[in-house]
Amino acid sequence: MNSFGQKFRFTTFGESHGKALGCIVDGIPAGLKIDETFIQEEMDRRKPGKNAFATARSEGDKVEILSGVFEGLSTGTPIAMVIFNENQKSKDYTNIKDLFRPGHADFTYFHKYGIRDYRGGGRSSARETAARVAAGAIAKLMLNELNIKVQSGICEIDGIKASKADFEFAKKSEIFSLDKDKEDFQKEAVLNAKKEHNSVGGVALVNVKNCPIGLGEPMYFKLDSQIANAMMSINAVKGVEIGDGFESASKKGLENNDEIRSTGFKTNHSGGILGGISNGEDINVKIYFKPTPSIFLKQETIDINNNEVDCELKGRHDPCVAIRGSVVAESMMALVLADMLLLNMSSKIENIKKVYN
Template sequence: MPGNTFGQLFRVTTWGESHGPAIGAVIDGCPPRLPLTEAVVQAALDLRRPGKGGPAETARSEPDRVEILSGVFEGRTTGTPISLLIWNRDARSEAYDALREVFRPGHGDITYQAKYGIRDHRGGGRASGRETAARVAAGAVAQVLLDRLGIRVTAYTVALGGVRARAFDPEAIETNRLFCPDPEAAARMEARVAEARAAGDSVGGVVEVRAAGVPAGLGEPVFGKLDGELAGALMSIGAVKGVEIGAGFRAAEMTGSEHNDPITPAGFEGNNAGGILAGISNGDELVIRAAVKPIPSIARPQRTVNLRGEAVELRVGGRHDASAIPRIVPVCQAMVRLVLADHVLRARGQGQAIDWPGEGR
């Protein structure tokens, strides 16, 4: 079954390739009468948009102007499918001619060839990070739904190229190009990325996502656990190689008395659970982290093979990010928004008492 659609009730299908004429998303299941304009979606896309001049970013300059083709009338959703279109304006396919018969190490070239027997070598086609712009657009629509419940999703960089944030100032997140809550660490991260780019290399990092205002009761008891679906959503992003919730991998080194979050009449003391117990939200803040691998397209020589199985050496040209961060940060935020929107609708469909203000026509 083709894996281009995400969600059960709030369903998103993305389409398009990196060097095709356009990319986009179709959203089915969005409730009617929600306020939605292109400006709302555009604000989210502008956070991800390439070509803004940061040290980690590609020189590809895409305006990423969104067009809403259906599902909205006079500024409100109609309950019918919402189609979002983003034109590709700055693709330079000739830069990828050398990759027509060569597989890039660390990239999806070789696996797409194995699966389909054909691949779009221009920027990676569907395997390109460009596909994620459609997710960000869809995530902006999901946030409109979450706004009705007061759910706020925030994403930021906590590590990049071995440099870790030590302070947390939420006001600083959007004041630097890396979405880092620690301005001093952000400066060192920028220097580290510039160093990697100068060496023809790339670096990875860690993105943290928090969701506040999530009501207790979202998620299913066995299959469809909220943490499982959040992990799957984030792992669906091409550059993500690991996900942890709450204490995450540190939990393996803790005792039960250390890891358990005491419950008091005022709520939980601590949040090692990351806001989820037994696959169901507990009403506390969700805390999720995603490990982001280094970008595989690098200028340094790499050993690989061509379509005939012959050994060759490759230096990747073209315009590429030196790190998926910062542009992956809004993508992680979008995927968490999509999961939560879907689970809100699923909870209401099961008759759960989810407060839904302003429901009158």
């Protein structure tokens, strides 16, 4: 199952050490300005090899548009995009060819499909998320037309929590930190883990501004359920919180409810969603990433023949996947919203009449 969305729908293909990966995005209304520079800028935010806080695998992540665009505008037909892999080192994986890396998807992929693509984890690798960012950039171009803004940053690394959500600062920060005062501590935690051949977990925050009221399709395609689905489909994500999230369970009703005035909601504990439908407030979602499974410390595991062996990895891995993962989460949010915008257009007869009368 490699497709996501109902009307604004994308499909990704490709593996970590294959020739290329990419996506096909379908359902894009015709006449949307496709700004290739913007798509590339989005790719560059996620791309590996940029600094000491990410894997040293250095990929250009250049996107090539193959179809669906004519003279800079979408034609209403599928947009296919391809990203060629340039910097694979499959040799790094030969010593673990038959082993299952603890914490990675090797074990389950092998048991499910009976094939061990040991080269960087094959399709289970987060290399696939490059294609999501390309698709997400198209979604963002559509959201921009409606002045809907999606942004993200890192609010926690190795338990070091941001006290503010400064998205402008996050744009400049090498680790997308949302808090200037915590950035150095968070950076230190990543570098220490790296020095110790270990890894750390982290939390990303995705924020949406100017979301119209009414997005979300109850019952089984509610906005929050699709956001959770989208975020949980990202590699290494172990939890998703909407608004105050898990904290709400330990609050009283009066404290948790967002009172309403003629000018709007007084607070936003709900994270902008009520009954699975956007309420016009900011949408706030926290995404919890586990530490990178591939670490360079000796661990116990088994091989494909069930022999107990030691696992000692070589290669290049992110010490904290939450950092680049935050860009992927932002892209997935844009993709969910683009889909919901199109779906919501048929919610009322008056909308249909506006188009056909």
